[in-house]
Amino acid sequence: MKVTLLGTGDTTGTPTPGCDCDTCRAADEHGVERTRFSVHVEHEPSGDSLLVDFSPDFRYQFLREDVPLPDAGIVTHQHFDHLDGLGNAYRLFEELPVYAADETDPETGESVAETVASKFDYLRPLDARAVTPFESFDAAGFEVTLVPVDHPPLLCYGVVIERDGAKLSLSGDTTYDIPEESREAMCDPDLLLADGIVPAHLSHHHPRGGRHEDSEGVPRTFGTKHMTLEGALALGDDLNASETRVVHVSHFFPADEAFADELAVDGETFRL
Template identity: 80%
Template sequence: MRVTLLGTGDTTGTPTPDCDCDTCRAARDRGVERTRFSVHVEDEASGDALLVDFSPDFRHQFLREDDAHLPDAGIVTHIHFDHLDGLGNAYRLFDDLPVYAADETDPVTGESVADTVASKYDYLAPLDTHPVSPLEPFEAAGFEVTLVPVDHPPLVCYGVVIERDGATLALSGDTTYDIPEASLDAMRDPDLLLADGIVPASLADYHPKGGRHLDSDGVPRTFGTKHMTREGALALGDDLDADETKVVHAAHYYPEDEAFADEIAVDGETFRL
């Protein structure tokens, strides 16, 4: 199973447009970027390809990573635009595109993620939306996939576990450190964990809600109300006994001297599980 990180950034990406902060300047100088989130998973023997989340940067990502085949199926974890709005790229690119999303009704929107995908993109003839139940494995493009509920208020959001031929990839989804126990159980022992770590814990004081879910040293593992800190993401990897953890969904607010550490992913990184 080959995993390609198409997009490793948060909602504005790094470099952020019209931003002259030290981190954005350094990213430009290094020729690296963190576009909006998306992960490509491929079985190299069969060529089966699965896409987790449809970044608004879809076109750029697939042109840049020209050995990443267009997906045979896709998964949508939640309905924020940086994870969903790239679905519009399905126009003229696919004859048929199965897209899997959770069937639980969101009390905020009054519909499930699958309902929102189907209604928002009802004009796309190739799109075939498949509602699936969280914590119940299903098959997509030849991979065994499980959606796991996480904590990203006010909307429902899901992490993802993907398995094939004994290899396991886990994605935390956009979440705080307060992931339900049943979801943690489903995510345990991955070969690779991609964990949301939007900023380092040192920046939690800058959020109006501060930091939460403190560790034994008082370090916040949640930033505000929706995302983990870097420290929370890495702690989650330890909790799950992940063989390797990469921090994703990183913002340009990381200080320059921390923003390009090995554990914080950048676009184009590839892993073979």
């Protein structure tokens, strides 16, 4: 599998529009970006490809990275930075199966699959397909499993993708408090893409602070929805990942920390 990180940033991306912080300026100077989250997975022998989440930056990402349009897609949850790029399906696809969870979200009264179907009902090529968490399914020739994670108030799912003996796990947007059954499904990946929005030392900036501290008191969760950098790396250790890359990275990382090796930037590729 060839994995291309199309978007590695949080909801505003880096650089953030209208921001002149040191980190955004440094990103400009280094010519790197973290656009809104999206991951492209390709099986090069067959040409099959799969997209995890549809970033609002869809058009720009595909032009920039020159990867093939996906044969199928997955949507992990209902936040706009993971979903709204589906509008780009207009006049680009003859048919696009999009897989999403079938569990009803108490917050919205509908499942992610139902949200995809209702919000984009004007897109004739889009075929929203409801799937049940922990039940593997075939998407464009890949074996895919959705696993519940912890991203209140909305239901959210991590993703496990396997083919030809290779395994990619994505944490989805989540705190460190991922259920054990989900961890078991995600374990032993060749590559883990883990949500790490800020370093732990910034947790005091969140009204809820940091949570899920390690044995040394370092928060592995920032507030209520995301892991810290330290939490993301700890998850990689917990899951025995061969390699961990931290994604969903915000511009709140101090400039001298924002481009460390473990933090992904757009355009990185991996062959599993």
